[in-house]
Amino acid sequence: MGRTVLICDDAIFMRSMIADILKQAGFEVVGEAETGAEAVARYRELKPDLVTMDIVMPDMGGIDAVRQIMAEDPNAKVLMCSAMGQQALVIEAIQAGARDFVVKPFQPSRVLEAVQRVLG
Amino acid sequence: MGEFDRYLDLYLAEAQEHLGTLNQGLLALESGGGGEAVDAAFRAAHTVKGMAAMMGHDTVAVVAHRLEDRLDQVRSGRAEVSPELIDELLAGVDELARAIDQAVAGGGDGGADAATDASAAAAAEEEAGAELRIPEGTELVVRVLLVPDAPLKSARAHVVCRSAAAVCPLLGTWPETIEEDFGGEFWLFVGAGADESRLAESIRAGGEVALVEIRPVEEVAGGGGAHDADRAGESVDTADAEAATQPEAPARAAGAPESRPTDARTGVAGGDLRSGAAHVRVSREQLIDLADGMGDLAILARQLERAAESASPGLRSIVEQIGRRVRELQGTVLGMRMVPAGSVFDRLPRVVRDTARSLGKEVDFRLEGRDIELDREILEELLDAVIHILRNAIDHGIESRERRLAAGKPPRGQLVLRVIRERSSVLLEIEDDGRGVDRAKVHARARALGLLVPPSPEEMTDEDILRLLSQPGFSTAEQVSTVSGRGVGMDVVVTRIRALGGGVSLQTVEGRGTTFRLRMPITLALVQALRVRVGEEDYVVPITHVTEALDLGQVRITRKAEREFIRHRGKQLPVVRMRAVLGTPSEGEEAAAIVTELGDRRAALAVDKLVGREQIIVKSFDAAVGTLKIFSGAALLSDGRPALVLDPISVL
Structure with missing residues (x-):
């Protein structure tokens, strides 16, 4: 498929896990970001087909990053990565424009289903 | 197999529980149980009605509604408790059980009865929908059910709503604000001009959706029953085509959402499945599989331990740890199969009552030790055997009222099933105070069949009698009655109990009664x-x-x-x-x-x-x-x- 993805998460472990799942599904990981601000900057630069976004990141959180990205590109496709118990934040992210969400711990099948829905 | 089937299992399991409650409540009512008994039965009927309406099982909902109505009359003193009334109500429970079976087996229900009893359906609906607020301009009402294990259901509902809003004018939702603890069911109110199939598709695209049901607003808001059947039928869409409910009949008794919050939890959306619940439901097959698998693993672990006896201390220690853990887990799994005897035997009072009534006998039945736990498989296997013995006792053991009075006994026969926990087994005692086994008759019959017997009836021990009664084809009843002559014979009962690793003994005194004792292992697996x-x-x-x-x-x-x-x-x-x-x-x-x-x-x-x-x-x-x-x-x-x-x- 060769679709591109930008992975935003402050934990290397989570980034590499998401990367593995998506690579197996044929995605090309074109960039990674550890903070919200970095996510916005890298999105601007890379224009990936898909962004996976952690909610809690240092510097600028995932939700603010979604708002900025959506403001710059209303067609951006952002998938939120959330922990259980962050329901209110997930709802906020969705209202901010995120397309869908997955919940940690990730099940690869659920991640891929969500990705499919986002890219529709 | 779709997600919908999971609801079906839950629905069926819960409905069975409520049927049990109904039966018990009615029997308690008959024996003077009064208010509490009626209340419990009434609640059970009410809950089944709500669950059935949600599943689109119209016939079930209507039957439950009738039963609920009648129970309400009893509750308020407008109907008087009599054996005939109890007969009628019990027949209603049976009808309900059949309707549920049919609805579940058929993947839906035809709702033919519902059509003939539109008033009941309407009443059910009216009651449920009384406080629903539907926004002005709503044309379609969409019911959405999320899969039970979807994480963050409220966030998911937002995604679904947004997805729907992209293809139709979305005027509102119920609940209006979808809170964090909502059960997984919500309704969308859609304005004019929506394409139903696109709408269903977009809702599904929101993810984790088990069921989408689109209906015209007047069916939900109006009295129900007067609507166009084709329309209601064609827009039903479930997770999987093969799991779909049958096209609904006109008088859909589906309640409007007002009654949902409780029903969604107790009924379908799975109170048991919500995180934090103390119990989850597991299918019986899976549990058996798990127990068998753990048993095999335990044996493999033992072999492994033996094989590793000469291995290095490090390896041996790991192997031993594995063995210990496997055995612990095996204990846990076996514990999971343990259920209180009451969970299976609580249907016996009903069996006894029906048998006694059909034979014109008066019997008081007591079940003792219903909290004693046994392996579910053993209990289920035992049920037929116990029923057989009980029926025999009522048919051949307990005498008519007149004979009992003549013999100086209390007019009503006393029948007791005791479940008694022993050190490493469970004892089931079935005792009646009837006439006891007629030794002379058994002796004569055995002779006639050419079986080996002591020279005179008096010399026959209780074990001789049990041995003779368990011979295939041995029956001393002059006429095989419709009750005890049906189904399994004593030979099958004894064989089955032995096959389960149990034993049977008999004690009988002419004129005084008979006691059967079944000694069973606590668990079948080990x-x-x-x-x-x-x-x-x-x-x-x-x-x-x-x-x-x-x-x-x-x-x-x-x-x-x-x-x-x-x-x-x-x-x-x-x-x-x-x-x-x-x-x-x-x-x-x-x-x-x-x-x-x-x-x-x-x-x-x-x-x-x-x-x-x-x-x-x-x-x-x-x-x-x-x-x-x-x-x-x-x-x-x-x-x-x-x-x-x-x-x-x-x-x-």
């Missing part, structure tokens, strides 16, 4: 057994069948006529050589014997040697035709080898 060798083969004997093990080197075998005896505890004990029974010749003298007893009949079974004690896993056993009766099952030994299970009582 049975304590003695491993013995005869010839080349090892066999296992459940410990419940063994009274004692003897060293034959210490005793002298004497011969009298054609039979052999040993002197044991001051008595002559007949010796049965298992080599002869099994037809396996072997060298040398037998070294050991196991003593088995059934009442006062005892015997010593001589075997080549005792190998040791084992925990065996009894596997189901379909004996080939012509197999010796002495084998009651097959088992896996701890070294992984299969062995036949011996039933020593069969040689007595």
Whole structure:
């Protein structure tokens, strides 16, 4: 498929896990970001087909990053990565424009289903 | 298989529970239970109605509604409690059970009855929908059910709503604000101009959706019953086509959402499945599979431990840890199969009542020890046997009112089932105060059939009687009645109980009554057994069948006529050589014997040697035709080898 993805998460472990799942599904990981601000900057630069976004990141959180990205590109496709118990934040992210969400711990099948829905 | 089937299982399981509550409530009511009993039954009927309406099972909802109505009359004193009323209500419960079965088996229900009873449907709907607020301009009402294990359901509902809003004018939702703890069901109110199939598709695209149901607003808001059947039918869309409910009939009794919050939790959206719940429902097959698997693993672990005996200390320690953990888990899994006796036996009061009424007998039935826990499989297997014994007791044991009074007994027959926990088994006692077994009749019948009997009826022991009654085709009833003449015979009952590793005994006194005692292992999966060798083969004997093990080197075998005896505890004990029974010749003298007893009949079974004690896993056993009766099952030994299970009582 060769679709591109930008992975935003402050934990290397989570980034590499998401990367593995998506690579197996044929995605090309074109960039990674550890903070919200970095996510916005890298999105601007890379224009990936898909962004996976952690909610809690240092510097600028995932939700603010979604708002900025959506403001710059209303067609951006952002998938939120959330922990259980962050329901209110997930709802906020969705209202901010995120397309869908997955919940940690990730099940690869659920991640891929969500990705499919986002890219529709 | 779709997500919808999961709801169906939950629905069915819960509905069964409520049916049980209804039966119990009504029986309690009949025996003077009063307010609490009616309330419980009323609530059960009400809950089933709500659940059925949600599943689109119209007939079920209507039947439940009628029952609820009638119970309400009882509750408010407008209907008087009489045996006839109880008959009527119990018949209603049976109708409800049938309707549920049909609805579940058919993947939906035709709703034919619902159409003929539109008023009940309308009433059900009106009650449920009283407080629903539907926004102005709504044309379609969409019911959405999320899959039970979807994480963050409220966030998911937002995604679904947004997805829907992209293809239709979305005027509102119910609940208006979808809170974090919402159960997984919500309704969308859609304005004019929506394309139904696109709408359904977009809702599904939101993810984790189990069910989408689109209906015109007037069906929900109006009285129900007067609507166009085609329309209602064609827009039903479920997770999987094959799991779809049948097209709905006109008078859909589906309530509007007002009644949902509670129903969604107790009924379908799965209160049990919500995170934090103390219990989850697991299918029986999976549980059996799990228990069998753990049993196999435990045996493998033992083999592994043996194989690792000469391994390095490091490896050995790991192997031992694995073994310990596996055995712990096995205990946990077996514990999961334990259920209180009441969960299966609570349907017996109903059986007794119906049997007694149809035979014109008056019987008080008591179930004691319903909290004692047993393996669910054993309980289920036992149910038929217990029912058979109870029916026999009512039919042949308990006398008519007149005869009882003439005999100086209380007018109503007393029938008790006691579940008693013993150290390593469970005892079930079924006691009646009827006329007892007619020894003369049994004796005559046995003679007529050419069976071996003591010379006179008086000399027959209770064990003789049980042995005779358990002969295939043996029945002393002059006429086979519709009640006890149906289904299994005593022979099947006894065989089944033995196959489960249990034993049966009988105590009967003419004029006073009969007591059956069934002694069962607590769990089916693991049975304590003695491993013995005869010839080349090892066999296992459940410990419940063994009274004692003897060293034959210490005793002298004497011969009298054609039979052999040993002197044991001051008595002559007949010796049965298992080599002869099994037809396996072997060298040398037998070294050991196991003593088995059934009442006062005892015997010593001589075997080549005792190998040791084992925990065996009894596997189901379909004996080939012509197999010796002495084998009651097959088992896996701890070294992984299969062995036949011996039933020593069969040689007595």
